[in-house]
Amino acid sequence: MSHVESDVSRVVEPAELGSGSAVLAFDVGGTDIKSALFxxxxxxxxxxxxxxxxPGADLPERLIARLLELAAQLREEHPDVVPAAVGLVVPGIVDEVAGIGVFASNMGWRDAPIRALAEEAFGLPVAFDHDVRTGGWAEHVLGGARPYPDSIVLIIGTGIAGALLLGGKPFTAGGYAGEVGHSPVADEPVCACGARGCLEAIASAGAIARRYAEQSGERVDGAKEVIERAAAGDEIAARVWNEALDALALSLAQLTAVVAPQAIVIAGGLSRAGGALFDELRARLAARLSFHRIPDLVPAQLRGNAGILGAALRAREIA
Amino acid sequence: MSHVESDVSRVVEPAELGSGSAVLAFDVGGTDIKSALFxxxxxxxxxxxxxxxxPGADLPERLIARLLELAAQLREEHPDVVPAAVGLVVPGIVDEVAGIGVFASNMGWRDAPIRALAEEAFGLPVAFDHDVRTGGWAEHVLGGARPYPDSIVLIIGTGIAGALLLGGKPFTAGGYAGEVGHSPVADEPVCACGARGCLEAIASAGAIARRYAEQSGERVDGAKEVIERAAAGDEIAARVWNEALDALALSLAQLTAVVAPQAIVIAGGLSRAGGALFDELRARLAARLSFHRIPDLVPAQLRGNAGILGAALRAREIA
Known part of the structure; x- marks a missing residue:
């Protein structure tokens, strides 16, 4: 198996997940799969x-086969840990009630009965859910969203995704809720999704780096470098970063007016761009509102492990 | 009592509210109070x-005194109908759990313990809630939102207000959710609330009439006349109406991406501006989205009586 990167150092402490059944957990992304035995x-x-x-027509079947291999390897390494259930989370539009991967552009599937395939293959109950919503759930149970019954978790990285936690529970709307990244905030640019003016096309880490490169003709090593160049006086970088902050603040103001969460928890690469992000967003959000109840803006705590921790939590709920 | 306008013709049929306890219901607005004995x-x-x-410092007390007078009159007219509870709905920010009118610009109160005052005065249990959310609840139980567990009810009139119904229940966020009219969609104009670019400042019936008058120098008798002038070739009217439709479509697209309701129910004066509104909004909403699940756009059914019907429903829940 190629490109096996051990990542144990970035898992939260065992006590934070807490005791419960042993479970297998998989966080499947467009590029890699995170797997672990809890x-x-x-x-x-x-x-x-x-x-x-x-990607390809039979990806669901090939994916399940790969997960079985990973599980076999984990079981072999830890023969005395016997999982009682499997947690499996994937990207895209996910109907977690029906157990269906409705659509995922980077996986290429449509209406794939992934939970049923996985249950048949593993012979274990499978908790199947959406990667971002499950990560949001983990932030709610274990991380930065813990103090708040109503919160929105935003992951700002290559793209922008969101999860609504309302009344202490994920609000999913059949898998369609929380697409903050593909909520339009302007009339341009055209987004990869086909719509125009999506927040993701202006304010994701990916968009910040791409827009700077387009406007300056210079390649940069991600949004972090654009922010550094802006701080050092680069006018193009300053404009791109300023537009991203304004678009984010506008989107946060809309979430505040309509959903009125007690907190907006920000995760993903951009959330680690330094304190400047949170201070800037707080100031710009306040400037866009009047009588509204301004939410706490707080950093996520689980970093890249929210998805797999959430998958483990979900698996324990059915174990 | 001055300006008593009988309005029975616009109440829905008795069968639509259905049988239950007799209750008093009050829908208190900035201008008038609707009252009835169900x-x-x-x-x-x-x-x-x-x-x-x-308005004034002791408005809560004077309002309750007025409601008692109205109740006495209703009881005198219908001595054999003995109410078991009172439903009372008011505008502004309302904490219906605590029974507090948190804030209302047109009433001038802050943190007014209205439910406790009313219960003491009436000697009956009082269901206290927000006018728009209660109207949305009535649309969910009796009206246009009935088929949909997840819906957003938008009232587009002098202002723009909204109510979220999620999983068949109002989602309130302590009274702060649903302020779609004060969700910013642009950088201008300044809104009466103090923020800028609020949807209400561009797309409410009030804003449409005001913006046309400002730009043309001609007074009009409401948004309906602006829409008629636009249809007749008036370029200023066409621009104002087009900007309102674009702002509404943008806001509906944001609601679709983030909350993903199955339906958006549109009430208020503008919803009766003719079929053009719904056809235009459907086309412009579809043009702003890609993979999203497009909600049904449906007209409200209860017209101006949603608030008092909702107050009666709420009163029956505690009778």
């Missing part, structure tokens, strides 16, 4: 990243 | 409008 103390055993199979 | 068949007896007392 023991009864909540320790992630053998946590690793491996490449996701190439 | 009998056990659900018929609204003595439904009328009377002026709201002038």
């Amino acid at each position: 023991d009864v103390d909540g320790t992630a055993l053998g946590l690793r990243r491996t490449p996701t199979p190439e | 009998d056990v068949d659900g018929t609204a007896l003595g439904l009328r409008r009377t002026p709201t007392p002038e």
Whole structure:
């Protein structure tokens, strides 16, 4: 198995997941799969990243076969840890009630009965859910959203995704809620999704780097470098970063007016761009509102492991 | 009592409210109070409008005194109908759990313990809630939102207000959710609330008439006349109406991406501007989205009586 990157150092402490059943957990992304076996103390055993199979017509079947291989390897390494259930989270539009992967552009599937396929293959109950919503759930149970019954978790990285937690529970709308990244905030530019003026096309880390490169003719190593160049006086970088902050503040103001969460928890690469992000967003959000109840803006705590921790939580709920 | 306008013709049929306890219901607005006694068949007896007392420091007390007068009159007219509870709905920010009128610009109160005052005065249990959310609840139970567990009810009139119904229940966020009219969609104009670019400042019936008058120098008799002038070739009217439709479509697209309701129910004066509104909004909403699940756009059914019907429903829930 190529490109196996051990990642145990970035898992939260076992006590944070807490004790419960042993479970297998998989966080499947467009590029790689995170897999681990969680023991009864909540320790992630053998946590690793491996490449996701190439997209194609039979990806659901090939993906499940890959997950079975990963599980067999984990079981072999830890023969005394016997999982009682599987947690499996994937990107795209996910109907977690029906167990269907409705659509995922980077996986290429439509209406794939992934939970049924996985249950048949594993012979275990499978908790199947959406990667971002499950990560939001983990932030709610274990991380930055813990104090707040009503919160929105935003992941700002290559793209922008969101999860609504209302009344202490995920609000999913059949898998369609929380697409903050593809909520339009302007009339341009055209977004990869086909709509125009999506927040993601202006304010994601990916968009910040791309827009700077387009406007300056210079390649940069991600949004972090654009922010550094802006701080150093680069006018193009300053404009791109300023437009991203304005678009984010506008979107946060809309979420505040309509959903009125007690907190907006920000995760993903851009959330680690430094304190400047949170201070800037707080000031710009306040400037866009009047009588509204301004939410706390707080950093996520689980970093890249929210998805797999959420998958483990979901698996324990059915174990 | 001055300006008593009987309004019985616009109440829905008794069968639509259905049978239950007899209750008193009050829908208090900035200008007038709607009051009625609902009998056990659900018929609204003595439904009328009377002026709201002038704003001032002791408005809560004067308002409750007025409601007692109205109740005495209704009881005198219908001595055999004995109410078991009172439903009372008011505008502004309302904490219906605590029974507090948190804030209302047109009433001038802050943190007014209205439910406790009313219960003491009436000697009956009082269901206290927000006018728009209660109207949305009535549309969910009796009207246009009935088929949909997840819907957003938008009232587009002098202002723009909204109510979220999620999983078949109002989602309130302590009274702060649903302020679609004060969700910013642009950088200008300044809104009466103090923020800028609020949807209400561009797309409410009030804003359409005001913006046309400002740009043309001609007074018009409401948004309906602006729409008629636009259809007749008036370029300023066409621009104002086009900007309102674009702002509404943008806001509906944001609601679709983030909350993903199955339906958006549109009430208020502008919703009766003719079929053009719904056809235009459907086309412009579809043009702003891609993979999203496009909600049904449906007209409200209860017209101006949603608030008082909702107040009666709420009163019956505690009778």
